[in-house]
Amino acid sequence: MKRDDLLDLNDVLQHPGRKLEVDVSTELPEEEDLDLVKPLEGYLEAVSTGNILLITGKFSTRAVLECARCTEPLEVDVEFEIDEQFPVEGIPSSYNSGDFARVAADEPFEMFEGNNLIVENLLRQGLLVEIPLQPLCKFGWDGDCPIARAKGRAAAPGQGRPEFEKLANLIKPGEDGV
Ligand SMILES: [Zn+2]
Numbered sequence: 001m002k003r004d005d006l007l008d009l010n011d012v013l014q015h016p017g018r019k020l021e022v023d024v025s026t027e028l029p030e031e032e033d034l035d036l037v038k039p040l041e042g043y044l045e046a047v048s049t050g051n052i053l054l055i056t057g058k059f060s061t062r063a064v065l066e067c068a069r070c071t072e073p074l075e076v077d078v079e080f081e082i083d084e085q086f087p088v089e090g091i092p093s094s095y096n097s098g099d100f101a102r103v104a105a106d107e108p109f110e111m112f113e114g115n116n117l118i119v120e121n122l123l124r125q126g127l128l129v130e131i132p133l134q135p136l137c138k139f140g141w142d143g144d145c146p147i148a149r150a151k152g153r154a155a156a157p158g159q160g161r162p163e164f165e166k167l168a169n170l171i172k173p174g175e176d177g178v
Pocket of ligand 1: 067068069070071072136137138139140145148
């Protein structure tokens with residue numbers, strides 16, 4: 001199977017200390033749940049110590065999310081850094097060992113095909129961790145958001161804030177008839 005998002009790291013793996021730097025720009029076409037306003041752009045650096053493959057990088061994009069309170073579309077800048085380590089098996093071929101080094105990644109989902117990094121899988125993982133779980137528009141939880149008001153989502157306790165709801169119950173026990 002040929003994939004166009006593979007980054008060949010074999011040269012890096014067979015030559016510990018040799019650094020590969022690449023600029024990456026992708027729209028993560030396989031990520032259907034994510035609406036990006038602009039491509040995910042950044043750079044990756046890869047270097048092997050012989051036993052460990054180090055991959056670092058920095059990326060940014062802009063995603064369309066939904067306000068957790070009023071559910072209006074909301075554009076959010078997302079930035080994240082990559083800092084990953086993968087174990088390497090075998091002896092680099094540049095040591096004239098008759099052997100060769102290979103990535104022995106033990107990941108919950110596929111990150112490598114042989115010594116090729118599946119770039120989009122690495123970036124998807126980094127991006128999803130960084131996406132805010134409860135993004136808010138400029139009115140936040142308590143502001144007088146006209147859209148939230150129109151939808152009956154005024155700044156009332158319990159609107160998506162279970163921790164505040166618990167506090168309210170502590171302050172006024174039994175008020176709701178319990
Ligand atoms: Zn909102």
